[in-house]
Amino acid sequence: MSGTVENEKKPGSADSAAALGDEKKSPLILSFEERGIGEVTEVLNATEKDLAEANEIAGTFTLEDTRRIMTQVHKMHARDPNFPITIIAKIEDFLNNEDVFENPEKHSELIQEMKIEAALITNNSPYAEVRSVVDNHDDPNMPVSTIRAWGMGIFFACCISFINSFFDVRQPSIYVGTVVPQLLAYPLGQFLARVLPDKGFTLFGVRHSLNPGPFNKKEHMLITIMSNVAKSTPYTNYIVWIQYLPQYFDQPWAISIGYQLLIALSTNFIGYGLAGLCRRFLVYPAYCVWPSSLVTIALNSAFHDQATEAAVVPGPFKSVWRMSRLKFFMVVFGAMFVYFWFPNYIFGALSYFSWMAWIAPDNANLATITGGLTGLGVNPVPTFDWNIMTYLCDPLMVPFFSTFNLFLGMFFSMFVIVALYYTNAFSTGYIPINSNRTFDHFGMRYKVKSIIDEFGIFDSAKYQEYSPPFLSAANIIVYMFFFAMYSATVTYGILYHRHEIAMGCRDLWSNIKNRKGSENTQKSDLDVHNRLMKSYKEVPEWWYMIVLAISVAIGMVGIACWPTNTTPFVVLYGIALCLVFVVPIGIIAAMTGVQVTLNVIAEFIGGVWVEGNAIAMCFFKSYGYVTCAHALSFSADLKLAHYLKIAPRFTFWAQMVPTLISTFISVGILQYQVNIKDICTTTAPFRFTCPGVNTFFTAAVFWGTVGPRKIWGIGGQYVSTLIGFPLGVFLVVVFYLLSLKWPRNPVIRNAHVVVMMGGALSWAPYNLAYMWPAVPVAAFSWLYLKKRFLGLWSKYNFVTSAALSCAIAISGIVIFFALQINDIELSWWGNDVLGQGCDSDGSCVRLVLEEGEYFGPRKGEWS
Numbered sequence: 001m002s003g004t005v006e007n008e009k010k011p012g013s014a015d016s017a018a019a020l021g022d023e024k025k026s027p028l029i030l031s032f033e034e035r036g037i038g039e040v041t042e043v044l045n046a047t048e049k050d051l052a053e054a055n056e057i058a059g060t061f062t063l064e065d066t067r068r069i070m071t072q073v074h075k076m077h078a079r080d081p082n083f084p085i086t087i088i089a090k091i092e093d094f095l096n097n098e099d100v101f102e103n104p105e106k107h108s109e110l111i112q113e114m115k116i117e118a119a120l121i122t123n124n125s126p127y128a129e130v131r132s133v134v135d136n137h138d139d140p141n142m143p144v145s146t147i148r149a150w151g152m153g154i155f156f157a158c159c160i161s162f163i164n165s166f167f168d169v170r171q172p173s174i175y176v177g178t179v180v181p182q183l184l185a186y187p188l189g190q191f192l193a194r195v196l197p198d199k200g201f202t203l204f205g206v207r208h209s210l211n212p213g214p215f216n217k218k219e220h221m222l223i224t225i226m227s228n229v230a231k232s233t234p235y236t237n238y239i240v241w242i243q244y245l246p247q248y249f250d251q252p253w254a255i256s257i258g259y260q261l262l263i264a265l266s267t268n269f270i271g272y273g274l275a276g277l278c279r280r281f282l283v284y285p286a287y288c289v290w291p292s293s294l295v296t297i298a299l300n301s302a303f304h305d306q307a308t309e310a311a312v313v314p315g316p317f318k319s320v321w322r323m324s325r326l327k328f329f330m331v332v333f334g335a336m337f338v339y340f341w342f343p344n345y346i347f348g349a350l351s352y353f354s355w356m357a358w359i360a361p362d363n364a365n366l367a368t369i370t371g372g373l374t375g376l377g378v379n380p381v382p383t384f385d386w387n388i389m390t391y392l393c394d395p396l397m398v399p400f401f402s403t404f405n406l407f408l409g410m411f412f413s414m415f416v417i418v419a420l421y422y423t424n425a426f427s428t429g430y431i432p433i434n435s436n437r438t439f440d441h442f443g444m445r446y447k448v449k450s451i452i453d454e455f456g457i458f459d460s461a462k463y464q465e466y467s468p469p470f471l472s473a474a475n476i477i478v479y480m481f482f483f484a485m486y487s488a489t490v491t492y493g494i495l496y497h498r499h500e501i502a503m504g505c506r507d508l509w510s511n512i513k514n515r516k517g518s519e520n521t522q523k524s525d526l527d528v529h530n531r532l533m534k535s536y537k538e539v540p541e542w543w544y545m546i547v548l549a550i551s552v553a554i555g556m557v558g559i560a561c562w563p564t565n566t567t568p569f570v571v572l573y574g575i576a577l578c579l580v581f582v583v584p585i586g587i588i589a590a591m592t593g594v595q596v597t598l599n600v601i602a603e604f605i606g607g608v609w610v611e612g613n614a615i616a617m618c619f620f621k622s623y624g625y626v627t628c629a630h631a632l633s634f635s636a637d638l639k640l641a642h643y644l645k646i647a648p649r650f651t652f653w654a655q656m657v658p659t660l661i662s663t664f665i666s667v668g669i670l671q672y673q674v675n676i677k678d679i680c681t682t683t684a685p686f687r688f689t690c691p692g693v694n695t696f697f698t699a700a701v702f703w704g705t706v707g708p709r710k711i712w713g714i715g716g717q718y719v720s721t722l723i724g725f726p727l728g729v730f731l732v733v734v735f736y737l738l739s740l741k742w743p744r745n746p747v748i749r750n751a752h753v754v755v756m757m758g759g760a761l762s763w764a765p766y767n768l769a770y771m772w773p774a775v776p777v778a779a780f781s782w783l784y785l786k787k788r789f790l791g792l793w794s795k796y797n798f799v800t801s802a803a804l805s806c807a808i809a810i811s812g813i814v815i816f817f818a819l820q821i822n823d824i825e826l827s828w829w830g831n832d833v834l835g836q837g838c839d840s841d842g843s844c845v846r847l848v849l850e851e852g853e854y855f856g857p858r859k860g861e862w863s
Helices: 014-020 027-034 037-044 048-058 063-077 085-095 098-102 104-123 147-166 179-195 217-229 236-244 257-277 291-304 325-339 341-346 355-359 364-370 400-422 425-430 460-465 473-512 518-524 528-533 541-560 570-592 599-609 614-644 648-673 691-706 708-712 719-741 746-750 753-760 774-788 790-818 829-835
Strands: 200-203 206-209
Touching: 048 104, 063 085, 063 104, 085 104, 098 104, 147 179, 147 217, 147 648, 179 217, 179 291, 179 790, 217 291, 217 614, 217 648, 236 257, 236 614, 236 648, 236 691, 257 541, 257 570, 257 614, 257 648, 291 325, 291 614, 291 790, 325 341, 325 790, 341 790, 355 364, 400 425, 400 473, 400 570, 400 746, 400 753, 400 774, 425 473, 473 570, 473 599, 473 719, 473 753, 528 614, 541 570, 570 599, 570 614, 570 753, 599 614, 599 691, 599 708, 614 648, 614 691, 691 708, 708 719, 719 746, 719 753, 774 790
Parallel strands: none
Antiparallel strands: 200 206
């Protein structure tokens, strides 16, 4: 088939096209045009450009074509919160009214709307946000896997891996995201396109030139994907840190570079195998939007689609917008680059604008409720820092219903936190209300060394003499909703997406057996991007299976050949846990932009399995959590390539090679850093105090050494929080039954239980100051601009998000290397106020212990 939509074969017969394609004679078309294009663009949630193309294609559809397509669309999108409810209602009116098909002349307006909607869906995307940045045309001859693309991609992958790995142990860390190399790659690519000669070589009949022509958007996206897969430090590095350093478990053998490479390569590559096998569930379906991908594509489009930037779009107050997306990006980028100096360096109080707590700095209750640093952040105007506002979710990137569901979950769970704290349930009144640390029964930070022997193994006598661990009120709620989210996620996948999951399973099995499923092929053909990608060779399933098998093998060798005291079969446990959750979690992430992490359930199961052995628990956690997290991250990259029409085999190698290189870089940096004097101590040079490593060590002892049996088992102080497991199932079932009863109710349709629970997980140490400011921004973007000025929103919304993110990243790096690395700070009230009063460190608790007293169970009485 051709790679362009114009040359695709449209549904419908030639006769029907002849009968209905003449716009001047068709009464259906006339009826449509008489209503005015502005009215129809609002009804169908499409821009004039999209509508004009769909209107032309709609003339080729027969009434029966339209009925068949709409039946499939309704089955796939009836409960899709991203799909407009008004259009679902029209589809139901169309399908459920037999008179439409018996007397079509009486329903010409509805029929024409359905034909245009069918044309939009089959020749573009069902979602306006995707249509706004993703092109529904393709040029298969555009150079992609070029020498310059690979050279730039590997260069940026090495740079981003080096920076993120080297500064990972710094407080605060310096992290470079994908937007920075994406931003820098454009001018470098343009420069190389001007200066490199058109010289190269021919390999297997394909010519590879140093300069195949202008630097294009597919090359740019391939570079971005290479940089993206290299940005993360191997999770197993944390295991090595706590194994090797003497202040932790002091196991000198962990310095072995062979050991470090094997476990790092295993965890880095194991997600690829599962991501490839899950393509039919998480990449190919149109409803898997992956909102974060749209921002990346918007930035790419701003650079490369300048030929289409001349479109004039109306805006609020009768304004007219002619500015190109690239120019708009540069204006917003420049403004935020300058502004970010104020909250990040000059006037820190703009970040945590806790003005109510400043009124009475020593008032513990006021700081507890309104404080932005350590309190609950109840404040109508809590921040002027875009980085804080978007830390938990980007209101321009994720759909409004996701942002609002997150806020609702966080807001309503706050009342449970307050109730626990002020009733002193679980002795929380003696502990800061919103801390993510672990405390002993004196209200001090838990000293994990007080309960382990010289080998790092749990010592029961020391434990009974010291203290059980205690959690803050907010952290207790976080754990309860983690339990609820896991059961809710599986239940949600079964109830809401069982048809799609079954379809993906059948399609996967058909491909493994080299035969096609007709039903699945029909449904995949509804999406234009799937049809366009058929121009390229697919990656065979066995490629991904080989990657998975090799990853499992080297991981098992790394664990078995060194004295880890861990069974090598922990690798298989990680895969088993991922297989249960990856599809439902992936669908939720792809539709809402909210990702469920498996770290707590992995720690819980691993801690029960290998109680008393912290290192073994860390391997359970690493393979249980990272396998799924990487599978989803790689799936998002595959969707990027899917939207840009990059050949799947190019994407495969663009993920594999940089991952391999970045793993060696990260392990090499680790080999150097562990030998720095006083590393991971309070006197460490360069601020290398290792906050993440310290947290990892505490979690290792908490979940591995102490073990969940003592905390959540019979007699454990937090056993009642296990109610979260049945609660998650119950809430999803209730909302599912409500959706069956009132399918058109907008509140029920847009209520997403799993996303609400994700909001409840945002506490400790974060608070409403990180969530509430995103709600009005999201409402303005998605409810006001998108509804009333779709053209303006489509052109600039995601570009704005990309520009703000890029500016903050670049500005933060400049500020750090120019000033903060040399300890050049501004001392005045606007910065110093953050270190004053009860909100500064959360030390003002509601209940204070008497001298020598402690709270909780008496010695000898705890589990």
